[in-house]
Amino acid sequence: MYFSGFMSNNIVVAIDGYSSCGKSTLAKALAKKLHFIYVDSGAMYRAVALYFLRNNIDSNNHEQIAEALKDIHLNFHSRDYQTHITLNDEEVSEEIRLMPVSEKVSEVSAIREVRKEMVKQQQRMGYSKNIVMDGRDIGTTVFPAANVKIFMTADPKVRAERRYKEIHDKNPEITLEDIFENIAHRDYQDTTREESPLVRAADAIILDNTNLTPEQQLQFALDKVEPFL
Numbered sequence: 001m002y003f004s005g006f007m008s009n010n011i012v013v014a015i016d017g018y019s020s021c022g023k024s025t026l027a028k029a030l031a032k033k034l035h036f037i038y039v040d041s042g043a044m045y046r047a048v049a050l051y052f053l054r055n056n057i058d059s060n061n062h063e064q065i066a067e068a069l070k071d072i073h074l075n076f077h078s079r080d081y082q083t084h085i086t087l088n089d090e091e092v093s094e095e096i097r098l099m100p101v102s103e104k105v106s107e108v109s110a111i112r113e114v115r116k117e118m119v120k121q122q123q124r125m126g127y128s129k130n131i132v133m134d135g136r137d138i139g140t141t142v143f144p145a146a147n148v149k150i151f152m153t154a155d156p157k158v159r160a161e162r163r164y165k166e167i168h169d170k171n172p173e174i175t176l177e178d179i180f181e182n183i184a185h186r187d188y189q190d191t192t193r194e195e196s197p198l199v200r201a202a203d204a205i206i207l208d209n210t211n212l213t214p215e216q217q218l219q220f221a222l223d224k225v226e227p228f229l
């Protein structure tokens with residue numbers, strides 16, 4: 001059964017948008033400020049992609065996918081509003097950010113059965129608790145009745161530069177061009193896939209943060225949530 005944010009009086013903030021737009025930075029800051037729970041839905045798709053890679057699951061084999069989904073157990077542990085996710089009790093928070101997973105995740109997150117299972121788990125997390133969830137389909141599919149929906153966007157070049165700065169120290173072999181291509185590829189896959197493509201919900205507020213500081217973005221979001229507090 002689907003429970004909307006309104007039925008149980010809790011507040012749900014949905015933050016959707018393109019890859020590497022700063023969704024998680026904003027979502028974390030907002031959750032911290034308001035003492036809400038933060039859920040990084042992308043981390044769930046990434047953990048599933050990691051499982052598929054490790055176990056050679058064929059994205060076209062529905063039987064294999066169904067078996068895999070039964071065997072995948074994801075859990076979040078939030079420490080200081082950082083996402084710690086476990087896949088079958090193994091902490092995979094760092095591994096899911098590496099390039100092999102980033103390259104696989106679009107394919108895996110386009111699979112209908114995978115989305116159905118993730119959405120079910122995400123809706124459960126939003127029942128009765130105040131949460132901020134970021135992703136691609138949170139305002140359209142997971143919580144169509146969310147109190148506040150923000151759709152984030154930014155210039156792709158700026159997004160690639162930000163991600164490059166973030167990961168360069170740990171991954172000096174990855175070039176800015178690699179990142180730009182990965183972002184462009186994910187944008188294409190996310191917006192053109194058949195299942196829940198990335199699209200702005202009609203009632204989502206657009207936040208283009210190309211020229212905004214994190215503080216300005218936080219203030220923007222706080223102003224939108226304020227009426228519901």
Ligand code: DC
Binds near residue numbers: 042045106134186
């Ligand atoms: O937000 P992210 O880059 O960590 O997300 C990883 C991938 O998961 C991204 O390519 C799109 C997909 N995703 C999705 O399809 N739906 C969501 N709610 C969140 C992420």
